[in-house]
Amino acid sequence: MAGLNHTLALKKNLDQRARERFTSSLRAYTLVDLADQLRSDYSEEQTAVEHPHQSGEDVHRFLKSRDLFKWYSSLRCTAQELVWQSTLRALDEDRTTLAGLSGVTQVAPEKSAVGGSLALDPKLSLPSYIDTMDVHLMPGNYQGDREDVSVHPGAVYDNGLEVFSFGVMGEHLDDIGHSMANFTRLRWPGLTVDTVVDVGCTIGHNTLPWKQAFPDAQVYGLDIAAPCLRYGHARAESLGVAAHFRQANCDQLPFDDGSVDVVFSSMFLHELPRNVINDFFKEAYRILRPGGLIIHMELPPNEALAPYDAFYLDWDCFYNNEPFYKEFRDLSYPALCRDAGFDESAFFQATLPRYTYVDEQEFRDAIDRTASFDEDTGRLSDTITWYAFGSRKQG
Amino acid sequence: MTQHSKTVRGGRPAFFDSPETDRLLAMIVRLLSEQSVLAERVKTLETLLDQLGVLTAEQIEQFTPSPQVDEAWMQTRMQLIKDVLESGANIEGSTK
Structure with a gap:
């Protein structure tokens, strides 16, 4: 584990670094070795059965009482808790790195060394569902408490994600952003990209790659969690990338009608209640200019997956405090786009290798192929493929 | 020193017949971590001692008390x- 490569990275002593390496290894063991064992155990049990399981729910019901499932699941939750505990300890002990970042609410581009900005909205009304459950078992969630003026939740997320991802999500935990931005660049070479809006950006780790892929564009990162945006702004400054962070709800995007070229999100929709997803799509449609692109990096839909693979991904819904996850994945993604006003024929989906881990030709080849779904689609491992879907606004 | 809360709103699930088994597993994993x-x-320490020429890996391996x-x-x-093995010996019904 290389550790975070920017100036906001928490200082960790030898034991803390060793503890994080352990947690990363434990996660890799659980999510690769044990997960493979769980799958092969299931396959053996299901060989030659008269009525094979038809859905992820069937598989889940079957596995729930099996010892290996309990073992795998309990270990996975424990590893997840260790991710955050090691980070919280580092945050308790390092009182200098993040000092001075608290309380910032506005930074104008001319005050930024790289031309980025921050605009928080203290009057913004936050939805109540974010306070009922700490997503991903992350203490404090993304927003901390309502009065949190620190950057701590952002730091917990950034440092925790580094441990969580056991090296498979890119140098700056930003491979999803690079993969999606470069997919856009290569698939639609004629697309004008002057304004990009990343909605639900948290700390902006997947926002900045859009500025790197489209250096002339104005790139915005939106979220409701002020501590993450505050941290994301400081992180962007540290990495020398100009991005504009805005506090806003996804169902009320602060952009004029037809003023945006690309609306992007990553791993965001599955954390939202259904009605908010619909409202977000309508807002995205409103702010896109004719010909503009909506692109979501997400988990693949259940309808595209074999029953076991559907079960495997839905595990997080039941056991990782992501209550809307399965309901989202049960939706028809083309219908979501269509219902927001996008033309049905403009729907696209893709399964892509990780841009920063392969050469550009291999990535291009994947763009030309039809999306294909297997056990690597969306499953965090060193062979993961990202899934994306979206549409273009007609005109 | 202020400590950030480790409490998870919504809790975390248990999988074994008794949640205490999940808790024991979590403790064992934490011990493994330490x-x-x-x-x-x-x-x-051994690597630094070797690099600084204070002790060689061979000397460490050959050490006999x-x-x-x-x-x-x-x-x-x-x-x-x-x-370790006598911990919990007072628990009613446990193996003495």
């Missing part, structure tokens, strides 16, 4: 075994 931390600290040291270590080992 074991790994200690092992890496020892390896760090003197009879007096061996006796003292044995006492410590026995105490550790008792401390």
